[in-house]
Amino acid sequence: MSDLSTVSSAPGGAPKVARISEVVIRIAGNSQDGIQAIGGFLARLAGRSEQEVMTFMTIPSTISGGPSIFQVRVGTGEVLSSGDEADLLVAFYQHSYEDHINSLRKGGLVLYDSDHVEPKPEWQTDYRHLSVPISSLTVEAIGGTAKDKGKNIFTLGLLAKMFALEVPKLERLIAERFGGKDQSVLNNALTAFHAGYNYSLEGVIETFCFAESRKRAAKQVVMNGNEALAYGLIAAGVRFGAGYPITPWSDIMETLRRELPKFGGTFVQCEDEIASIATAIGASYAGRVAVTGSSGPGISLKSEALGWAVMAEIPLVIVDIQRGGPSTGMPTSVEQSDLNLAVYGSHGDSPRVVMAPANVGDAFTTAIEAVNIARKFNVPVIILSDQAIATRIEAFAEPELEKVCQDISPDFTPVPTHKPYDLNAPDSVAHHVPPGTRILDGKYPVATGLEHDEYGHPTGSPRLHLAMTAKRRRKLQALAATLPTPPIYGPPEGNVLLVGWGSSQGPMKEAVDRARAAGDSISCLTIRHIHPLPNGLENLFAGFNHVFVVELNDSGIYGYGQLAGILRARFVDPKIRGINKTDGLTFKVKEILAQIQERLAETTAQN
Amino acid sequence: MSSPLTETAPERGANPAGPLPESDRKPLTKKELAADHPTWCPGCGDFSVLALYFKLIEKRKLWHEKIATVAGIGCSSRFPYFVQAHGVHFIHGRALPFATGISLSRPDLHVFVFGGDGDGFSIGGNHVNHTARKNVKMTYVIMDNFVYGLTKKQTSPTSPIGFKSKTDTWGAVDRPINPMKQLISAGATFVARATHTNPNHLLQIMEAAMDHDGFSVIECLSECVEFYEGAFDAANPRKGGVFNPVPADHDITDEAAAYKLADAPFPGHFGIFYQAKRPTKNALEAGINAKALERVNGAKPWQILQQSFDKMK
Ligand SMILES: Cc1ncc(C[n+]2csc(CCOP(=O)(O)OP(=O)(O)O)c2C)c(N)n1
Ligand code: SF4
Ligand SMILES: [Mg+2]
Numbered sequence: 001m002s003d004l005s006t007v008s009s010a011p012g013g014a015p016k017v018a019r020i021s022e023v024v025i026r027i028a029g030n031s032q033d034g035i036q037a038i039g040g041f042l043a044r045l046a047g048r049s050e051q052e053v054m055t056f057m058t059i060p061s062t063i064s065g066g067p068s069i070f071q072v073r074v075g076t077g078e079v080l081s082s083g084d085e086a087d088l089l090v091a092f093y094q095h096s097y098e099d100h101i102n103s104l105r106k107g108g109l110v111l112y113d114s115d116h117v118e119p120k121p122e123w124q125t126d127y128r129h130l131s132v133p134i135s136s137l138t139v140e141a142i143g144g145t146a147k148d149k150g151k152n153i154f155t156l157g158l159l160a161k162m163f164a165l166e167v168p169k170l171e172r173l174i175a176e177r178f179g180g181k182d183q184s185v186l187n188n189a190l191t192a193f194h195a196g197y198n199y200s201l202e203g204v205i206e207t208f209c210f211a212e213s214r215k216r217a218a219k220q221v222v223m224n225g226n227e228a229l230a231y232g233l234i235a236a237g238v239r240f241g242a243g244y245p246i247t248p249w250s251d252i253m254e255t256l257r258r259e260l261p262k263f264g265g266t267f268v269q270c271e272d273e274i275a276s277i278a279t280a281i282g283a284s285y286a287g288r289v290a291v292t293g294s295s296g297p298g299i300s301l302k303s304e305a306l307g308w309a310v311m312a313e314i315p316l317v318i319v320d321i322q323r324g325g326p327s328t329g330m331p332t333s334v335e336q337s338d339l340n341l342a343v344y345g346s347h348g349d350s351p352r353v354v355m356a357p358a359n360v361g362d363a364f365t366t367a368i369e370a371v372n373i374a375r376k377f378n379v380p381v382i383i384l385s386d387q388a389i390a391t392r393i394e395a396f397a398e399p400e401l402e403k404v405c406q407d408i409s410p411d412f413t414p415v416p417t418h419k420p421y422d423l424n425a426p427d428s429v430a431h432h433v434p435p436g437t438r439i440l441d442g443k444y445p446v447a448t449g450l451e452h453d454e455y456g457h458p459t460g461s462p463r464l465h466l467a468m469t470a471k472r473r474r475k476l477q478a479l480a481a482t483l484p485t486p487p488i489y490g491p492p493e494g495n496v497l498l499v500g501w502g503s504s505q506g507p508m509k510e511a512v513d514r515a516r517a518a519g520d521s522i523s524c525l526t527i528r529h530i531h532p533l534p535n536g537l538e539n540l541f542a543g544f545n546h547v548f549v550v551e552l553n554d555s556g557i558y559g560y561g562q563l564a565g566i567l568r569a570r571f572v573d574p575k576i577r578g579i580n581k582t583d584g585l586t587f588k589v590k591e592i593l594a595q596i597q598e599r600l601a602e603t604t605a606q607n
Numbered sequence: 608m609s610s611p612l613t614e615t616a617p618e619r620g621a622n623p624a625g626p627l628p629e630s631d632r633k634p635l636t637k638k639e640l641a642a643d644h645p646t647w648c649p650g651c652g653d654f655s656v657l658a659l660y661f662k663l664i665e666k667r668k669l670w671h672e673k674i675a676t677v678a679g680i681g682c683s684s685r686f687p688y689f690v691q692a693h694g695v696h697f698i699h700g701r702a703l704p705f706a707t708g709i710s711l712s713r714p715d716l717h718v719f720v721f722g723g724d725g726d727g728f729s730i731g732g733n734h735v736n737h738t739a740r741k742n743v744k745m746t747y748v749i750m751d752n753f754v755y756g757l758t759k760k761q762t763s764p765t766s767p768i769g770f771k772s773k774t775d776t777w778g779a780v781d782r783p784i785n786p787m788k789q790l791i792s793a794g795a796t797f798v799a800r801a802t803h804t805n806p807n808h809l810l811q812i813m814e815a816a817m818d819h820d821g822f823s824v825i826e827c828l829s830e831c832v833e834f835y836e837g838a839f840d841a842a843n844p845r846k847g848g849v850f851n852p853v854p855a856d857h858d859i860t861d862e863a864a865a866y867k868l869a870d871a872p873f874p875g876h877f878g879i880f881y882q883a884k885r886p887t888k889n890a891l892e893a894g895i896n897a898k899a900l901e902r903v904n905g906a907k908p909w910q911i912l913q914q915s916f917d918k919m920k
Contacts, residue, residue: 222920231912234908237908240711261896261900264900266892275704275733278697278705283708285709286708286713286716405909407908442639444672446688448696
């Protein structure tokens with residue numbers, strides 16, 4: 001966090017320029033104010049300036065508008081989370097000011113729209129206040145017809161001045177965003193931007209500039225987690241998908257619907273989630289692994305068909321963008337409470353693979369890995385992402401697309417004979433030939449949900465059900481043996497090991513950094529392969545006195561969350577305990593640190 | 608991007624599904640088409656539908672590998688096991704969306720779906736509506752026995768009022784659906800009715816359905832001798848009933864007339880009730896893709912992706 005708290009002008013009245021390494025800016029307004037756009041511009045700019053960036057936003061679940069925030073953390077060092085506290089709060093309305101002043105650290109700066117906000121005298125001592133009539137100045141700049149529109153871009157201009165941002169790059173970003181439209185729209189945007197930029201902050205406040213960032217080897221791309229996942233699927237060679245809208249999954253299907261035709265592919269909007277998974281399995285069966293996806297409630301609907309894909313051993317990728325549950329729950333909030341559903345949801349013994357990307361860049365990588373695991377093991381793979389990864393914008397090293405893009409076109413070479421469910425197959429993996437393939441002995445397979453013999457014919461044989469159940473499970477054991485043991489962040493031995501997954505990774509790592517700086521003996525690791533787990537975790541756990549699993553779900557009846565439950569079942573180790581919360585927001589670093597202290601205190605109390 | 612699994616998985620050599628030299632292939636015989644011996648009760652109407660499917664394949668010179676036979680769950684839905692061709696026995700009621708996935712991604716295949724009245728009109732009812740509305744190219748035969756066969760005699764959505772089932776021991780009370788009306792109003796572009804006791808007619812209808820470019824549906828009365836014996840005697844001249852063809856002057860493009868025809872009391876009419884020319888979803892999606900592909904102008908997939916990434920910097 002940087003120090004924005006010193007109001008001082010250099011002698012002679014020249015504005016002071018303070019050098020900072022990073023800043024956390026929270027912009028609070030209503031959803032229709034376009035504050036997401038400001039955040040998007042700042043994030044893109046940071047990506048182009050080789051700075052690290054992470055964003056966080058809340059959007060009301062009602063479309064008619066309502067309070068909304070966008071938080072962006074930009075820095076020259078490694079940015080792991082969107083920041084516990086803001087250095088700068090931009091407040092458009094009284095409610096924005098009052099509801100979010102607490103997110104500002106003491107001594108932080110609140111920049112408020114004096115047309116809408118009445119500052120409170122009692123807060124003047126704790127926070128620096130800067131009054132700018134944002135609404136009226138915007139109207140003045142671009143005309144009364146604009147009403148409140150454009151004040152986001154005006155504010156962007158103000159921020160550009162305050163943080164000495166690169167104006168030509170911002171202008172280019174604005175042109176890219178508004179360029180396609182009516183010329184007057186772009187002109188208005190640029191006028192609003194310059195009005196903000198030229199607003200005189202001099203003498204009122206110093207400006208800031210970022211310390212030189214470390215040069216990166218690779219170029220960065222800037223996108224949110226859902227975009228990264230969708231593009232990852234395309235890079236993996238997926239050309240067919242089917243889905244039904246639900247927040248926050250919808251924009252993956254929207255992206256795929258828009259993009260796939262360019263690759264000769266199709267995304268189908270179905271009548272419901274059951275039809276979606278059925279359609280996707282149909283396309284997978286037809287020869288090329290397909291994708292379906294949803295968020296919590298929709299995943300529940302898919303579970304019967306998922307069981308079929310497990311039984312028939314058909315590859316499939318299922319995306320679950322988790323949100324607060326159960327039921328309709330908290331549609332626009334984050335939670336990691338679908339893990340048990342992903343690992344176990346369906347009926348019977350139905351082994352499938354579950355992977356969880358840990359950040360935006362990893363969503364791209366995970367999508368490719370999921371497709372390849374699905375194909376190699378003929379098994380459904382669930383990608384368990386979450387609302388926080390889905391919606392936050394991050395910059396990450398641009399993948400070498402020419403290298404990572406795959407061609408997974410089906411092969412229709414005739415085969416002499418075909419035995420899909422060979423019990424002696426390597427790694428127990430079923431082998432399919434897609435329809436269209438001629439089988440020269442004239443014996444054709446049926447893909448089936450009934451228990452079957454090695455040729456796919458239905459059977460009620462106890463011996464075969466036993467053997468086939470074991471076969472479907474052995475595939476996952478074979479997969480587990482190929483998974484790399486995750487690296488430990490920090491020393492391999494110590495007092496506390498934090499274990500996290502999904503969007504908990506960032507704040508967890510930052511918590512480790514902070515605690516280590518304070519002298520604590522602590523490390524962490526992120527589990528991407530949730531099911532099956534990679535082998536060898538027990539050896540990693542052995543190096544620590546305590547293992548705390550950091551996850552955004554309930555601490556449960558027995559005091560630990562969903563991944564912790566699986567780890568305890570797997571390793572029968574009571575030193576595995578939980579760090580959980582369910583307020584619908586990502587972990588703050590200080591929350592993790594506080595719970596570590598609580599857990600340690602519990603141990604001391606017991607001893 | 609360094610995980611061992613992110614490399615391209617090995618391919619068996621990309622071979623297009625190009626036509627094999629077919630001139631030297633003889634039409635498939637019943638023997639080559641028959642797979643597992645059907646597990647249906649002796650006398651079940653489903654046998655005739657299967658026999659006529661074989662006839663259709665033989666007559667129209669379809670090849671094993673070019674057919675996908677898809678079904679849900681039910682007695683009738685066991686169909687794919689009895690056919691020597693790529694087959695799918697999916698879950699109850701969801702055969703149509705599965706078949707949609709095949710149809711939309713594989714224009715080279717003939718996609719046939721077989722299933723029961725419960726599978727199609729009850730649990731799968733909404734899928735029928737949407738597959739019809741979208742006009743996805745495939746042929747769907749609903750083997751209607753007015754009862755749940757596999758689960759042993761419960762009321763089905765086509766059971767007539769008064770039918771004594773295990774779930775309505777006093778006789779069914781809920782109004783049955785009218786399959787023809789339901790299919791027409793959903794937007795199916797080929798809607799026909801047949802019965803297993805008139806094989807020549809059924810074959811004729813199956814051929815017309817297969818030739819239809821769109822979603823073609825046949826409701827084929829198929830008697831469940833076990834749980835609803837005699838249900839269709841009224842449509843069978845050999846049992847003293849009458850087989851009423853659709854009147855020769857019926858205009859199959861006239862939706863309102865088709866509705867009227869569907870109002871006739873049981874046993875009603877047999878034949879094509881309605882047929883319309885409307886672009887298939889297959890064609891519409893192909894059109895969208897053709898436009899998109901024109902714009903990318905032969906660029907490789909990674910280059911197209913690169914263009915998107917360049918906008919996100
Ligand atoms: C999700 C689900 N619910 C219920 C069943 C049980 N079930 C199997 S077939 C069937 C009804 C079969 O009736 P119909 O579709 O008319 O086929 P028929 O046996 O008469 O040919 C039912 C209820 C099932 N397999 N799956
Ligand atoms: S129970 Fe009825 S529908 Fe099922 S096989 Fe027997 S006769 Fe046919
Ligand atoms: Mg039935």
